Amino acid sequence: MNYIISIIRALFRHRWLILLGTTFFTLLVIYYTRHMQGGYDVKATLYTGVASGYNLESDKRTDWATVQNSMDNLISIMQAESTLKRVCLRLFARILIQGNPDKENNGITASSYNYTYNHLKNSPNGAEILKLIDKSSEDKTVANLEKYMRPHRDNYIYGLFYYNHPFYSYNALKNIKVQRRLTSDLLDISYSSGDPGIVYNTVSILMDEFVEEYRRIRYGETDKVIKYFEEELKRIGKKLNLEEEDLTKYNVEKRIINYIDETKEIAAISKEYELREQDALFAFNSSKSMLEELEKHMDSNAKQVLKNMEFVDKLREASSITGRISEAEAMTVSSKTDDQTLINEKKRLSEIKQELNDLTSSYIGHKYTKEGASRTNIIDQWLEQTLLYEKAKAELQIVQNARSELNDRYVFFAPVGTTIKQKERMINFTERNYLTVLQSYNEALLRKKNLEMTSATLKVLNEPTYPISSNSTNRKQIVIAACAVSFLIIVALLLLVEMLDRTLRDASRTRRVTGFKVIGAIPNTSPSRYGGLTKTYVQLSVKELSNSLLRFLTKRKSPGVFIINLFSTSDNSGEEELGNLICGYMQSRMLNARFITYGVDFNTDSTQFLLAKSITDFYTLQGEDVLIVAYPPLSTSNIPSALLHDANANILVASADRGWKTIDKQLCEQLTQQLSKTDVPFRICLTNANRDAVEDFTGQLPPHTLLRRIGYRLSQLSLTEKIIFNLRRKAKEAADAQFALIAASMFVNIKIGLFSMVLILLFTTICLIQLGNDERTNWKPGQNIMTYFFIVWLLFYILEILNPNNVMAAWNINLTPYALTPLICAFVVPIVIRTKKDIELLLIIWSIFVLIFTLKGYWQKNHGFSSKDLYFLHVVGGARTHIIWSGIRYFSCFSDAANYGVHAAMSTVTFAIASFFVDSRWKRIYFLFIAFCGIYGMGISGTRSAMGVLMGGMLMITVIAKNWKALLGGIFISISIFAFFYYTNIGSGNQYIHKMRSSFHPTEDASYLVRVENRMRMKELMAKKPIGYGVGLSTGNFEPKEQMPYPPDSWLVGVWVETGIVGLILYLGIHGILFAWCSWLLMFKVRNKSLRGLVAAWLCMDAGYFIAAYVNDVMQYPNPLTVYIGFALCFAAPHIDKRISEEEKEKELVATQKN
Secondary structure (H helix, E strand, C coil), X not given: CHHHHHHHXXXXXXXXXXXXXXXXXXXXXXXXXXXXXXXXXXXXXXXXXXXXXXXXXXXXXCCHHHHHHHHHHHHHHHCCHHHHHHHHHHHHHHHHHHCCCCCCECCECHHHHHHHHHHHHCCCCHHXXXXXXXXXXXXXXXXXXXXXXXXXXXXXXXXXXXCCCCCCCHHHHCCCEEEECCCCCEEEEEEEECCHHHHHHHHHHHHHHHHHHHHHHHHHHHHHHHHHHHHHHHHHHHHHHHHHHHHHHHHHHHCCCCHHHHHHHHHHHHHHHHHHHHHHHHHHHHHHHHHHXXXXXXXXXXXXXXXXHHHHHHHHHHHHHHHHHHHHHHXXXXXXXXXXXHHHHHHHHHHHHHHHHHHHHHHCCCCECCCCCEHHHHHHHHHHHHHHHHHHHHHHHHHHHHHHHHHHHHHHXXXXXXXXXXXXXXXHHHHHHHHHHHHHHHHHHHHHHHHHHHCCCCEEEECCCCCCCCCCCCHHHHHHHHHHHHHHHHHHHHHHHHHHCCECCCHHHHHHHHCCCEEEEEECCCCCCCHHHHHHHHHHHHHHXXXXXXXXXXXXXXCCCEEEEEECCCCCCCHHHHHHHHHHHHHHCCCCEEEEEECCCECCCCHHHHCCCCHHHCCCCCCCCEEEEECCCCCCCCCCHHHHHCCCEEEEEEECCCECCHHHHHHHHHHHHHCCCCCCCEEEEEEEECHHHHHHHHCCCCCCCXXXXXXXXXXXXCCCCCCCCCCCCHHHHHHHHHHHHHHHCCCCCCCHXXXXXXXXXXHHHHHHHHHHHCCCCCCHHHCCHHHHHHHHHHHHHHHHHHCCCCCHHHHHHXXXXXXXXXXXXXXXXXXXXXXXXXXXXXXXXXXXXHHHHHHHHHHHHHHCCCHHHXXXXXXXXCHHHHEECCEECCCCCCCCHHHHHHHHHHHHHHHHHHCXXXXXXXXXXXXHHHHHHHHHHHHHHCCCCHHHHHHHHHHHHHHHCCCHHHHHHHHHHHHHHHHHHHHCCCCCCCHHHHHHHHCCCHHHCHHHHHHHHHHHXXXXXXXXXXXXXXXXXXXXXXXCCCCCCCCCXXXXXXXXXXXXXXXXXXXXXHHHHHHHHHHHHHHHCCCCHHHHHHHHHHHHHHHHHHHHHHHCCCCCCCHHHHHHHHHHHHHHHHHHHHHHHHHHHHHHHHHHHHC
């Protein structure tokens, strides 16, 4: 438990280091992340059709494992390096082709174009790469960049993708997120970047490149096969056409119509002629045999007839005719036709036959031969056979000639047939090849179609849209993480140091390091650390230590006195000072105590001391009851054991801020050996201890504020102990509550006027009760002229109820800022604020809220407005005055930007001046930082009236400083600021400086001219309203009988409108006298420069504030509280100054008495 308490106390002791260290690192992170921009998100949805698509094999079930694999493939392809590389090149090309350096073009911002162009232009090969940009074609540019890209570290395009470019690098593009939406066919693609044009074009290009890449991978081989078959079909088709044309040409050349039919016909004719030849040969041979046989039976007379020339001629003619008839009949057999020529030939043959018969008859004298045969019959038969012979001979000759022709035809058709078969075979082969390729081509097409059905049917369901507004960054998480991590690291380091550190510091650590018990701890008597409380701390700690020592004084030692030995291990441990304090306390308790020290009251180098058995051996007693002896350090002189044994207590005095070294350990070990045989207590007393170490023995030391009491109880782990609140300073806590109310309104809609009145009345009542119960309360500071003035003003405010136009709701709401706040501040603040540290505490409390307001304004500017802020802007109508020509006016936690800007200026003036009058360097730095936060708030609020606060505060400090150099310096700075804004245009490009500069040229400001005109019209109306329109009715938030038709546009004009000329004169008179009175007090009644400077900071803030109040309505929460605390502090300052003078005189008196 003690270890836990020591850890808690160690952390509490280093609370400022933890707080400031954490704050420093957090602010460092805030500074380095100040340019962090909210990313622009672009989303798109892609329909794939993998899960719900169909295929040509529709009877198969869906394989969900295959579907998941397909979806994983799609995601992998989209995030593949090759895909992102093409996205990089096309995006780079598009930015350079379509971008414009002056304005946004086709979704490409000017900033992204300028950044890309300048980055390229300033590269070593920038000019060379710029020549690759073809403004007329994005595809050509991409092709040029692909050709230029080489895997080399100096290649710009290669480095563009593989280094860390924020737009085009692989590290940037791989942040594209692709996710499947549950088990659907949809892929959600999202990407975030700092430039809206970049992120939009990136996703757009990715969608196109992904579809192309998927098609290339998925259909690439199938497309190649299809293309091959298409080319083969063209080639084989062309070859087939050529071969068919060649066959046709050959048939035409050989006059072949139908080779098979023609050869069949020739074969049939050949068979017919073969039969006819046989018949003709048979007839020929028969006729020939018959002729020979008939000639054998002919006699010479008959033979003589046959030799007759006429007969021969006739016979020859008959033979000729017979041959022609046979030839004609052979022709007519084939053609199945007859003609007149054949008929005539037959007729002529018949005639010749008759002529031959007649001729034979005329030549034959005897009718019969000697054998008795008839010569006429033989001649006729011979003639008939001769004709038949001639006919058969002619037919045979004709058939043989035909056979010869047919043989020639066979000779002709044989090679033709072979050639035709060869050509037809080639055609058939080519045709079959063509059909095979055609079948394969159709199968490939079918496979492709099946792939399209069974694989992704890529379709962009939701197109990427151009982002209009940026997202909030994770800067908040980064800052919180930095704050937490820095806090933990600092705490860990402190705990490590705490574990290893051997500095004595407090009782628990001293006992852990040395092994000895601690009897007490005394703080440093120098007032530099605890100021006026140091004396109290010393008194309480000495009292506790002395009481502890008195418990050991139970038995007088051999000389008859009580002896307390003080010694140390090194010089400057404070035993002499400690002895004086203990002696002084015991003397105050009416004890006869005396403190003696080495080198003054006795000589440690003498023999009497070195060989002493008792204190009386080297010191003569003078009737003391208690003798406190300070011995030299153990490192320089030994203390006789007898002296250690002959004592009531041995106290080792050690400085709490000193480390326990090895020499100390050795000296104490020797000392314990000397004390080993005695029961004399041995304890350690710490000097130069801090307040926490002293509180281990005294309990909680003053001041007994609520926060210190809570902190003390927590440090003791008194977690459930009941706390009785001491509310003596509830006025300051009421101020805290007012600021906290403003901060809380960031998150909750609070009626600030009503809540503020309840809070301030509650805290004031409690505070007054507590002050009344405190006997030390001095009520005189509260009885000042400011209190009396605002009592008069409160009475006038109450009389406004009688105004015929009064509305009680408006009267109630304005009661607090108008009357209660100034009156309560005037009476309570001078009573409660008693020291200069109280004023610094007020400043620190205020500074915390200034930081909160600044962080809120910073967040609005860099991360956007909250829903509550947007409601004020777009529903209530705040956008009309906050989103204007000069930009956005940020209002932090306040009701409007003017109120925030003036409050920021008030903090700037107060803390800037106060930083020169605080004692601590860290407070000076801190106050200057708060002043800088105020300047930042002025800038982002765009409030021109805030300049009046600065100018008024600067002029006021030069007046009350009572220093000609300060006066001249203030005048010079004021003139410089006026000249900067009035006569120059420096910084006008900045919207905030431009806005501030416009306040120095009011005649050029349309709003100022409108205000002047409105005031002229108000003047006419107000002539009839000496007590005004009624409190709170200068605005249109209520419905009175009469309403001022013109806006008051400033606080003082609002006072005039609401309370009339009577109220305005009273109001201005009170505040004018207050300024004069407060200035006189500071200049002539407050002598302490530091106190005068701190209070003057508040008064200068008031002066600047009322200048701003003339030009703007800025008397809104929490400004009234701050303003009237400033006035009230001026009346508290003389009383604080008096106490400081008294303390200084007391210190001088104590120092004189010591000397």
